Amino acid sequence: MAVYTRLGAEALSAIVAEFDIGALVSAKGIAEGVSNSNWLIEARKPGRDATRYILTMYESRVETGDLPFFLGLLDHLAARGCPVPRTIHDRENRAFRHHDGKALALIEFLPGVSVDEPTPAQARAVGAALAQVHIAAAGFGHERANSMGLAAWQGLLSACGADGLRAIHPELAGIVERELAVLAARWPRDLPRGVIHADLFPDNVLMLGDAVTGLIDFYFACTDITAYDIAVTHAAWCFSNDGTRFRADLSHALLTGYEAVRPISGPEREALPLLARGAAMRFLATRAYDWLNTPADALVTPKDPMAFARRLEFYADPCNSELFRKAD
Ligand SMILES: Nc1ncnc2c1ncn2[C@@H]1O[C@H](COP(=O)(O)OP(=O)(O)O)[C@@H](O)[C@H]1O
Numbered sequence: 001m002a003v004y005t006r007l008g009a010e011a012l013s014a015i016v017a018e019f020d021i022g023a024l025v026s027a028k029g030i031a032e033g034v035s036n037s038n039w040l041i042e043a044r045k046p047g048r049d050a051t052r053y054i055l056t057m058y059e060s061r062v063e064t065g066d067l068p069f070f071l072g073l074l075d076h077l078a079a080r081g082c083p084v085p086r087t088i089h090d091r092e093n094r095a096f097r098h099h100d101g102k103a104l105a106l107i108e109f110l111p112g113v114s115v116d117e118p119t120p121a122q123a124r125a126v127g128a129a130l131a132q133v134h135i136a137a138a139g140f141g142h143e144r145a146n147s148m149g150l151a152a153w154q155g156l157l158s159a160c161g162a163d164g165l166r167a168i169h170p171e172l173a174g175i176v177e178r179e180l181a182v183l184a185a186r187w188p189r190d191l192p193r194g195v196i197h198a199d200l201f202p203d204n205v206l207m208l209g210d211a212v213t214g215l216i217d218f219y220f221a222c223t224d225i226t227a228y229d230i231a232v233t234h235a236a237w238c239f240s241n242d243g244t245r246f247r248a249d250l251s252h253a254l255l256t257g258y259e260a261v262r263p264i265s266g267p268e269r270e271a272l273p274l275l276a277r278g279a280a281m282r283f284l285a286t287r288a289y290d291w292l293n294t295p296a297d298a299l300v301t302p303k304d305p306m307a308f309a310r311r312l313e314f315y316a317d318p319c320n321s322e323l324f325r326k327a328d
């Protein structure tokens with residue numbers, strides 16, 4: 001359950017009154033999610049049907065200073081036809097405001113559900129939607145450094161310590177030491193860069209059938225290597241949840257869908273095996289840190305770091321190096 005802040009009916013009504021959306025009709029806390037508090041609210045103007053919105057209150061993991069980037073990006077992408085929610089500005093045309101010292105934003109509700117077991121057709125659609133975002137984001141004009149890049153993985157994993165990693169799994173400290181050295185020595189410096197989502201997991205994609213209806217949760221979006229975003233999405237979509245089973249059909253569909261919209265250049269394709277090792281390390285690092293540091297009585301259950309250690313081993317295996325080669 002991730003509604004960290006309690007908002008009573010009066011507070012919710014007062015917040016809604018700051019927007020030109022009519023009066024509050026209903027509000028329900030949303031259990032899914034990890035970082036922020038979210039409510040599904042309905043509001044109605046006189047004589048009109050009720051409209052749904054998502055009210056997000058930003059908790060400690062999102063810096064208020066980053067909100068103009070995140071929320072401006074949503075509006076930029078939505079205006080260019082990407083399936084992302086628009087932000088609803090308040091009566092003073094502000095994209096976010098504050099309540100009791102916390103920032104909050106009102107966001108367009110998009111229909112759809114997150115899939116647990118994607119089909120190739122769905123993976124293809126997600127690949128295409130990701131490529132659409134990469135192209136549309138080109139003219140955004142704002143930058144944000146990746147706060148979850150190599151230096152952050154190194155910092156999080158060193159905070160875990162070799163003993164902490166070994167407590168998670170006897171082999172984990174060895175895998176991390178070996179792979180961090182490879183990534184630090186070989187991380188590419190000259191690939192095309194742009195705005196990336198950086199966390200496009202199935203729970204951040206809303207779908208109706210095979211169609212993508214919403215890409216959400218842009219709160220790790222940043223400026224980084226464009227192909228790294230393909231690698232993140234590949235790691236997130238093309239394995240069983242526990243990382244034990246690679247799904248070649250989903251991999252092929254995701255990459256084909258992406259390339260139907262934006263070609264992957266030769267150097268990007270060459271780099272994908274290493275970028276995928278980095279993507280697996282990125283989620284291994286945050287999950288290992290959370291695994292060791294989340295209090296037992298916390299509202300969220302930490303996710304399994306080994307699911308990404310297994311992906312990392314898969315991507316590092318030379319037998320799988322052909323995986324990203326262009327299919328004929
Ligand atoms: N624009 C939206 N339209 C419909 N549902 C949404 C929207 N934004 C968020 N949600 C719902 O809220 C949940 C949590 O949102 P998310 O942004 O992933 O939270 P967190 O950043 O805390 O992980 C999603 O799984 C989805 O069910």
Ligand SMILES: N[C@@H](CCOP(=O)(O)O)C(=O)O
Nearest residue numbers: 033034035199201217283303
């Ligand atoms: N996708 C990450 C966790 C980040 O949570 P989100 O709900 O903000 O996407 C993972 O699976 O480790």
